[in-house]
Amino acid sequence: MATNGVNGHAAEGAPPKPSHRFDPDFTRNVVENMGPATTERNRFVLGALVKHIHDFTREVELTMDEWMEGVKFVNQLGEIYTKSNHTRNETHRICDILGLESLVDEIAHKIIAEGDIDPTSSSILGPFWSPNAPFRELGESIMQDGVPPKGQVTKMHGVIRDIITGQPIPGAVFDIWQASANGKYDFQDPENQTPNNLRGKFRADANGRYELYCLHPTAYSLPRDGPSWQLLTMMDRHPMRPAHIHIMVTHPEFQGCTTQLYPNTDEWLTTDTVFAVKPDLVVDFKPLTGDAKGATLELEYNVNLAPKGYKGKL
Template sequence: MGQMIPDLALRPATRQKRAYSQKSKTLQYDPYFTEKVIAATGPNAHPRLAQVMPSLVRHLHDFAREVNLTVAEWSAAVDMINAAGRMSDEKRNETQLMCDILGLESLVDEITSKMLATSTTETPSAILGPFYRSDAPLMPNGSSIVQGLTPEVEWYEKALEDSAHLSGRVLTPSGAPIKGAIVDVWHTAPNGLYEQQDESQPEMNFRGRFETDAEGRYSLYALRPASYPIPDDGPAGQLLKLLDREPHRPGHIHFIVSAPGFRTLTTQLYDDRDQYIETDSVFAVKDELVVNFKPREGDPEAKWSLQYDFVLGSMLC
């Protein structure tokens, strides 16, 4: 991929600041340039683009002038975006991961969720993340999404220790059960890897979809989630290192909950025992989504239990 950031950008901050400070006091940029770019938009432009692009252009241009962005630095950023695109495929979205570590996906998710909310009781949303797969198997309630667990697996003992039963209901904002809702769930193995990252795991391991019964109930066996660092073999990981930032995500379980007539909920539940709750590298933790697993008695399949109800908002007319 080559060097992501040029030498100029890696100079010590004090040296770089001195290099620009004198020039920045005297540099004067074309005061009409930004408005000229905005005015180039034609009368038949897409209405939403015509609405948002002037703001985008102004913010981008103001940023470039504020930091005296150089051609070398701009080129490095373009190379980084291109590298993220080349790395992205149906199993991993590196460009989305870049948005995650900049907090953009979490911010956009919050904006969208609040714009579409129809009640104050809806379960908060959270980011989708870059490792979702849309074709997880539809499984009967009470099934396990844990596959291939044998003593030969390196994280066998950890999986037994963290075996968990998950259950709950899918409800309307008024508390009525939603029959036939689909609860799509996935999480990593105890080694912190999703199955498409780990060739040793079976296809679709730790993934499944469950349909709620007449009482709106779902149930399944899974594991208490493990914390993990985001992948560091691409531009997102390189950027975190350059920023000297914590790379870990707290242990979490992903959910997409959907039902006809209701707004689809994408969210995550976070284990309150996790040490990275306060330093999530993608800024997705919300207090309402932090949960407490309880010891489970009388079930040889699980040592822990979690009950959580999802409340779906109505579709906007």
């Protein structure tokens, strides 16, 4: 080839200019090192992961120091998880502030309904859901420890419906959890809250109705003393989540819905630090007078579930 003049450089004795600044075979070698017993899904997911990690690394020409900072950062995540006795999941939180949990949620729950009723949009679970929340009676309060200072009592109610038939779903479980008026969840705040304060599960009645008392939610900051705060600082971002109530609504015959509801008056709606706000999740808390249990606000919220196996128009 060097003697036939097709490659001008080679004919003149200089090596041809490489088309790729770095070893062009390296990534393929790593991916193809996977053996025949890898599952199809693992080959696909891990192969794509390796390609993106390598492309990112070449694209930014990641330095040794930056890579080592990254290794330290990852180790810090698991160190906090370990030392907090598995209650502080900064790894989960890092995924949230990078938008990853919201994106996975979008991928998992994209349904465009064929009927008139849209399914309730999902939103991220976040790190504060507990599998141990107790069942409470319809009409009860989740304020197990009473109304906290500055807390505004809200009567919340609605119907859980089937998006296909529009019919109520009796027996659906409405699981709700929220931070207290100081912006902290029970397990972040053992000095002020007993376990399961501001958590509860309610079983919808024969008409698919639920009713409970909760707090108007309060905006809060992510913790400012760990790796996620370090990352937010590097990105010059605020750590605020808009005020929200978490709900998870389930029934054996329906696709569950995990989501969050946001008061329409919140100042952080458009810059939520975990990118979890969607338009149909922004709600109106209305003034209420004369409530027997002292609520000064009312929130009516209906939840629409798709039957299991329903894929919608996509």
